[in-house]
Amino acid sequence: MEWIERLNSAIGYIEEHLTDEISYEQLGRIACCSAFHFQRMFTYMAGVPLSEYIRRRKMSLAAVDLQGSDAKIIDVAGKYGYSSPTAFNRAFQSVHGIAPSAVKNEGVSVKSFPPITFKITVKGVEEMEYRIETKEAFRIVGVSVPLQKDIEENFAVIPAKWQEVSTDGTLPKLVGMMNAQPVGVLGVSTCSDTQPWRYYIAVASSGDKGRFEEYTVPAATWAIFAGKGTNQSIQELERRIVTEWLPASGYEYGNAPDIEVYINPDPQDAQYEVWIPVVKKQVKNQSFYHRKEHHYQGPQQI
Numbered sequence: 001m002e003w004i005e006r007l008n009s010a011i012g013y014i015e016e017h018l019t020d021e022i023s024y025e026q027l028g029r030i031a032c033c034s035a036f037h038f039q040r041m042f043t044y045m046a047g048v049p050l051s052e053y054i055r056r057r058k059m060s061l062a063a064v065d066l067q068g069s070d071a072k073i074i075d076v077a078g079k080y081g082y083s084s085p086t087a088f089n090r091a092f093q094s095v096h097g098i099a100p101s102a103v104k105n106e107g108v109s110v111k112s113f114p115p116i117t118f119k120i121t122v123k124g125v126e127e128m129e130y131r132i133e134t135k136e137a138f139r140i141v142g143v144s145v146p147l148q149k150d151i152e153e154n155f156a157v158i159p160a161k162w163q164e165v166s167t168d169g170t171l172p173k174l175v176g177m178m179n180a181q182p183v184g185v186l187g188v189s190t191c192s193d194t195q196p197w198r199y200y201i202a203v204a205s206s207g208d209k210g211r212f213e214e215y216t217v218p219a220a221t222w223a224i225f226a227g228k229g230t231n232q233s234i235q236e237l238e239r240r241i242v243t244e245w246l247p248a249s250g251y252e253y254g255n256a257p258d259i260e261v262y263i264n265p266d267p268q269d270a271q272y273e274v275w276i277p278v279v280k281k282q283v284k285n286q287s288f289y290h291r292k293e294h295h296y297q298g299p300q301q302i
Contacts, residue, residue, distance in 0.1 A: 002281070003281065004118050004119060006031045007041070007042075007118050008118055010027045010030045011118075013026065013027060013030055014054060014057070015057075018058050021081065024039065024149060027050075032252060033253040034193050034255065039150070040242065044242040044243050045242065049150065049152040051150045052152075053116065055094075057115065058081070059091060059096060059113075060095075060114075061080070062076050062079075063110040063111075067104070068106065069104070073085060073088070077100075088100065095111060126240075128240065128245050129225070129226065130223050130225045130245070132224075134222075135219060135220065136219050137217060138180060138181065139215070139217075140186055140188060140204055140215050141174070141202055141205045141213065141214045142186070142202025142213060143200070143201055143202070144200040144202075144215075145158070145161045145199050146197065146198055146199075147191070147198060147199050148197075149197075154199065157199075158187075158199055161201060171185065174202065174203045177205045177207055177210075177212075178205060179204075179205055179206060179207060180204035180206050181204055183204070183263070184262050185201065186200065186201070186202050186203060186260065187260035188200040188215070188217065188258070188260075189259075191257060191258065202215070217257055220255075220277045221254060221277070221278055221279065222259070222275040222277055223249070223275070223276045224273050225245075225274045226273050227274065228270060228271045229269070229270065230270065231270070234272055234274065238274055252279060253276070253278065254277035256277035258274075258275065258277070260274060260275075
């Protein structure tokens, strides 16, 4: 339950900072993981990206501020962190479907998105096989692209990079350089809060890197899940790991990259492994941002 309490403490932090700058890094610290992993967990568990959830919460409160009041739209925009009235107008309409100025009229309908809460519901309908392995640091060589702070923006960037390396001759060159464990074409998301985030398409290699980039994956312990199918199936496996396995596993996210190992990289009939960095949970008598009894109820309509 401590893990869920951390997530709900992070929600409490968001609520108290809706009129301030919300630090994704602080959210990760409250949840005891990186900002990258917090966003990933939140998106899978809430069914909505973190940035969109925050926007909906801000616009819910902005609508209340504008209803039946003499508040200036530019002041309300500034209150919720929008320096540009145009940007505020666009965000408001994306949530409520009407302009902020229209809310001042009586009888106008707006939407309310309450704060989300989490609880654990372990169904166990479908088994999940995994293994725990501790690995020494290993070197990879390949190509990379920067990952954006809002991880949903990367859902277009990463597939485009895979398409590029598949068609420009890069992929077979990398396969020819593979001479170390793990065997397979790797998708590595480096997500430390102290380094720029990047996504590598690479192989484990001890040879000359040539024109390619190199990165050393740090020593860590991983929970490893095998799967097969399409690109959509790997996303579904990752969702199940975060929402079904991780909460009840006795583990939590570790400080290392997420790794996809494509044993057969055919996008329509892939064989792959998903590596999630983990550490054993340690029960500590510590104060979280807010220690309350909250519950994760699975993906919610918000």
